[in-house]
Amino acid sequence: MNAGLLDCYDTIIIGGGPVGLFGAYYAGLRDMSVRLVDRRHELGGQLTAIYPEKWVYDMTGIPAIRGKELYKNLVEQTAPYNIPSSLNEEVVLIRKNRNNILCIETRKGTVMHSKTAILCLGMGAHIPRRLDIQNLREFEGKGIHYGVHSLETFRNKRVIVVGGGDSALDLALTIVNDCKDLYVLHRSDRFNAHEETTKKLYASDAEIRTFSELSAIEGNENHLTSATIKNTKTGETTTIEIDEVIIAVGLLFNLEVVQQWGIAMEGNSIIVDHNRQTSIPGIYAAGDIVTYPGKMKLIGTGTAEAMQGINHAKGYIQEKFPYL
Known part of the structure; x- marks a missing residue:
């Protein structure tokens, strides 16, 4: 971590589904310190929770792959960067302190600090309909x-x-x-x-x-x-x-917690700009949770959004925290 600021990450990715996992890999590729946080007991999102045997067809260069195999590949992809994760940790509050550092608090009372955050929440906490x-x-x-x-x-x-x-x-x-x-x-x-x-x-x-x-x-x-x-x-x-x-008649989603963070939303979706930044500078979002003109809810689209968010988070850090 950075000297003088204990356990402050360059970015914390909230949501350990395929988009969050790929975002963690790309943050490692950009030489950023990163931590994954997920409310479930395992990473993978719906790939592991609901659709491990389902075929996925929208990944570039992969004609078809089962959900469980895609998850395995994503974990293997992130492995070289030894990215830590916090499981069974539901984020309930994100706020900035006086120094523009994000304080991310979970329902268990854990508080993590980061210069930026990437929200890869899928459609929020979900249960089958x-x-x-x-x-x-x-x-x-x-x-x-x-x-x-x-x-x-x-x-x-x-x-x-x-x-x-x-x-x-x-x-x-x-x-x-x-x-x-x-x-x-x-x-x-x-x-x-x-x-x-x-x-x-x-x-x-x-x-x-x-x-x-x-x-x-x-x-x-x-x-x-x-x-x-x-x-x-x-x-x-x-x-x-x-x-x-x-x-398989759909999922019910709960976004009550997210709606309390002060981030601009449209219905049940987080509004992001062309940099995938939310209405709060330093907080970005990617995947099914976001909305913008022309948005498509596909895993491939979400991974591209995660890359965009990470790239602009890197620039934001260099501008706002040149000494950390």
Whole structure:
């Protein structure tokens, strides 16, 4: 660290998902002292929490890679710089002291100091969106899933995937060749996924049921055994034997803490300028949490934003803290 200022980093990256990990690597490449902070018990964000088996297609030079492998590569990429991390630490306050140093405080009471910060928060603290089914929680972990953590869970099983967006279709394509039977349920006949993903789903062996929703589930004390599917146009229902259900109808995000930091926001997104700086000088943001004209929510876009933020944070440090 810098002499005269104990444990003051050049930058602290808040959020250890793929964008934050790449930002940490790039900060190391720019010879900056950096620390990663994440509220979860492990790094990787949604790559490790929800989508380790999901295929990722938007990384430059990599035709396709599973989430868990992308995470492994990112960790390997940062390894030469020995970047420290603070896990199970949720940042609740960011403020500047009289010397323009950022004081970053976590819910546990830990206080870290840094000249700059990069917010790589994804969409904030998230939980999967649940369906309004009476006994749903009873079967969570007993046949109800919100992601694919292991292909073995679904091998030779009868599986339902609920949802019509990219996440649902990507998960369906991840397991379709391992399942005994796969049903994809969507409330309408228009999918919200990328065109190529939708084409791949229709070319697969999955049974696609449009205008359909999961309306009820049954099972024994150990596991799910059947599911009732309702036609959203006619109201007719059918019950089928099933082993596993994956619900991928979106995530619920909590940004209440971020909204208290005094950073300008638009809805649930942080406003950044062309340097990826927020309304507070020295605090930058990258990834799905940010908004600006033309913003695209892709991992590749987020990593580019992280690089931009790091580059301008380096210039900010040289200007504001020439002696530290």
